[in-house]
Amino acid sequence: MQVTETLNEGLKRGYAITVTAAELDAKVEEKLKEAQPDVEMKGFRKGKVPMALLRKQFGQRLMGESMQEAIDAALTSHLEETGDRPAAQPEMKMTNEDWKEGDDVAVDVSYEKLPDIAEVAFSEITLERMVVKADEDSVKEALDNLAESPQAVTYEAKKTQAKKDDQVILDFVGKVDGEPFEGGAAEDYPLVLGSNSFIPGFEDGLLKVKAGDEKDVEVTFPEDYQAENLAGKKAVFSCKIKEVKGPKKPALNDELAKKFGADDLEALKTQISERLEAEYTGASRAVAKRALLDALDKEVSFDLPLSLVEAEASQIAHQLWHEENPDVEGHDHPTIEPTDEHTQLAERRVKLGLLLADIGQKAEVKVTDQEMTQAIMNQARQYPGQERQFFEFVQQNAQFRQQLQAPLFEDKVVDHIFEAATVTEKEVSKDDLQKAVEALEEE
Structure with missing residues (x-):
């Protein structure tokens, strides 16, 4: 078996793989010998069918299997030797289309490999985390809203x-x-x-x-x-x-607090304060995460697989088109060509996606079974009365499980970087935090 490099340009790789006729014949022979003890055929005892007859009966089908296995083995061995990680499924094309039994098999293989990404000095990344305390006015406002809710009125x-x-x-x-x-x-x-x-x-x-x-x-x-x-x-x-x-409107007293599961008004105020600060912390984290991603996008540079960028740009363009044309539910519409703006956004997404994946892999970041179960439970709540069907769907759909896992993995990688980066806290008002969140939504 021969593997010859035909293309080495940026991340693009091309190879010509040749599997000799002798190698194929030996693999077919091996498969026939392996199957022979279990084969029954009229006129012969089980396991005693002659090899020549077996070859005539099953040889052609086994030849196809042997071709595919030999080519797959050659590619796997090559990837292990080079350390290449294809960005997408490698393309394979048989070049001697007039092949007949007894000929060598020639196949062209091409792919884009994932880039090599240098280590990032997280300690040199400087970030600011906004901190908001739940003041009396905010707690009072939340109490008033509770008092006006259907549960309290x-x-x-x-x-x-x-x-x-x-x-x-x-x-x-x-x-x-x-x-x-x-x-x-x-x-x-x-x-x-x-x-x-x-x-x-x-x-x-x-x-x-x-x-x-x-x-x-x-x-x-x-x-x-x-x-x-x-x-x-x-x-x-x-x-x-x-x-x-x-x-x-009810009075703000212990009786109202008990309607919302608190022992008294002070306990309800404490619960509200904790909930507000949890909300502020979540919003602050979102702002800090965007700042981190902006910093990584600016500081880190590496070649991007063109196939991934093109696929992401097409997906962005398609999604935005449907948002602008909500009446079109299906995909029976003209081809949507990505713009330069779509491509720029795709380049950022692909770059950060590959970078975070690389950082997570090197740091051995894992999403636990418990975290996945919690994510599935959270999703299931969106389908009241259909939870069982949803769980069955999740079990049978690996792609959907991956979609649930991806944001969990990303957040754990981001937290890993936060721990190593230089993060300072700055106490700000609720309005300042709100403006920062609105700025994220506008981008």
Whole structure:
């Protein structure tokens, strides 16, 4: 077997691999001898079929297998010897297309190898981490928001007309084409106007009603309504208003705290303070992470595999096109050509992706089974009632598991760099942190 280099330009590599006819024949012979003891054929006892007959019966199929195995073995041996790591699946092309049994096999192999990346002096990277404390005003604002939440608000009867945010207690019967439909009636139903918990138009139709009023509200079910027999249909709801109640904001006291699982008001304030500071810490980390990535992008340089950049640029262009054309759900649209801006962004993503992967590998960063399980559980919560199907999907889909693992791995690598970099803390206001986060979103 011969491997001859045909291309060595930047990260591009090309090789001509030749597998001799003798090598192929020997491999076929080996496979036949291995299979012979288990082969049964009419006229022969098991394991006693002549080799010539076996070759005639199975030789052609085994020749194809032997070709592929020999070429794969040659490539694997070459990669182990050179240390090359292909950026994508190597391209293989048989060059003697008129091959017949007895000829050597000639194959051209080409790929782009991943670049060699120099060690990064993390200690020379200087970063600033914003620190925000949860002050009394922020805690008070969060308390006020809790007091106005549906869980905390109570309602008291009023004699005036119903307006947005009021609660209406009513009986109703819905009819389509004059006939009641299943699930379209209720008694003593408490409905908060403006909650959008009913069909569009229903709550608006109850504005300005008073206790004792009777009113027919006409609505049209959405075209995508879950009950197909009602989708797109016009309906009339006959409503009897029993009571109108206005919202009453609760006092900030121990009773309110207990509604949110705290022992008393001070304990609730402590919980709020801890939650706010956790949010501030997360936002601060995002800002510091962007600063770190910017620093790495500026300080580190190496050749990029063109195939990875082109694929990433195409993906970016495609994603942005769909964001600008949300009505197009499928991929039946004109070819989207990446712009220079898309390519520049792709170069940054590919560079940082390769760099973080290299740093993580050298530092032996691992995502634990427990961390993966937690990530899967977090995703499963987005599909209430379908958790079992989601877990089965994850088990059967290696690519999706990789998508879940990638951000976990990246964050652990970033934390590894933070520990070695020179990081100073600077106490700032909540507004300063908010401006910094908004600046990230604008880029």
